[in-house]
Amino acid sequence: NAGVTQTPKFQVLKTGQSMTLQCAQDMNHNSMYWYRQDPGMGLRLIYYSASEGTTDKGEVPNGYNVSRLNKREFSLRLESAAPSQTSVYFCASTQATGLPTEAFFGQGTRLTVV
Amino acid sequence: GQSLEQPSEVTAVEGAIVQINCTYQTSGFYGLSWYQQHDGGAPTFLSYNGLDGLEETGRFSSFLSRSDSYGYLLLQELQMKDSASYFCAANNQAGTALIFGKGTTLSVSS
Numbered sequence: 181n182a183g184v185t186q187t188p189k190f191q192v193l194k195t196g197q198s199m200t201l202q203c204a205q206d207m208n209h210n211s212m213y214w215y216r217q218d219p220g221m222g223l224r225l226i227y228y229s230a231s232e233g234t235t236d237k238g239e240v241p242n243g244y245n246v247s248r249l250n251k252r253e254f255s256l257r258l259e260s261a262a263p264s265q266t267s268v269y270f271c272a273s274t275q276a277t278g279l280p281t282e283a284f285f286g287q288g289t290r291l292t293v294v
Numbered sequence: 295g296q297s298l299e300q301p302s303e304v305t306a307v308e309g310a311i312v313q314i315n316c317t318y319q320t321s322g323f324y325g326l327s328w329y330q331q332h333d334g335g336a337p338t339f340l341s342y343n344g345l346d347g348l349e350e351t352g353r354f355s356s357f358l359s360r361s362d363s364y365g366y367l368l369l370q371e372l373q374m375k376d377s378a379s380y381f382c383a384a385n386n387q388a389g390t391a392l393i394f395g396k397g398t399t400l401s402v403s404s
Contacts, residue, residue: 213391220302222381222396223337230391238391239296270336274392282327282339283383283392 182206186271186286193261193293201256201289203271211274212254213238213283214246216267223270229254261293296320298382298395305401306372314367314398316382324385326358326365331379331397340367340380369400377402 184205193199205212210231215223225238229248243265245257254273258265271286298318306312316326325344329337341351343358343365355368369376379397 211391215394220396223383223394225391225393228391236391239393272337272392282342283329283337285336285338287336 184271184273184284184286186269186289188289189287190290191292193258193291195262195293197261198257198259199261200258201269201271201291202253203255203286204253205271205273205284206252207273207275207284208251209273209275209284210251212248213272213274214244214254214256215270215272216240216265217270217288218267226256226269261291263293265291266293267291296384296393298384298393300380300382300395300398302396303399303401305403308372308374308402308404310372311368311370312372312400314369314380314382314400316365316367316395318363318365318382318384318395320384320393323360323363326356327383327385327392328354328356328367329381329383329394331381333378337381372402374402374404376400 187202213228214226224240227246229235232251247255269289272283274283300316327342328340331337341356348357353370358365379399381394381397383394
C-alpha cells in the first residue's frame, strides 16, 4: 500500500515558470490537502478538497491553483513561480474532513524558485 | 480566524517527562490532534482528542480542555529518537480543514 504519493520529490524553477505538483492516494480517502512548510512557520494550508469535485482556499492560497482530478488525485499548480514560493510542499489525505481521523502525508516536494 | 499557539522549543534528557502545550482559537472547534515530524520527513499522526480528557497511547498521552481552549501532549520515558518537531492541529467544524500550529522542536539529550 503506497499511501500518499507526491511527484516530483525535488524541483528547481526559474522565476516566472509554471509547474504542477502531483499527489495521489490509494486509501479511498474523501479529503485531500496541500500544505507548504517553511522554517519556523509550521504547516500552512494552501488549498483543500473535502470531497471529489470540491475545492476550497486555505490560509495561503495566493499564487496557487488546484484541481481535484478524481477521488485519488489532487494537483497543485504554480502558474508563475516566485522566489517566495520556495518551500517544502506536502500533500495529505483524510477519510473525511472534520471527523476524528488521522491525516496521511506524502513525502514532500522540495521546491526552489531562483 | 484560526490560530494554534505552542512553544517553539523544548529540551529534556533521556528518561524524563515533557509536556508540550497548545492553545487554540478556532471557529467551530471539532477536535485536536498531534503529529510528529523528524527532520526531512513527513508528519505522522500521534493522537487525537475529540472530547475533554486524557487519551493514552503507549508513552504518549494527549489532553484536551474545551472550556480552556487548551491541550497538551505528554511524552514519558523520553528516548533520543523522540527528538523531533511536534505539531498540534485543529479540526474545526465538519466540512472544513485541518489547521496546524507552528510546531515545537523537542531536543532530547543523554
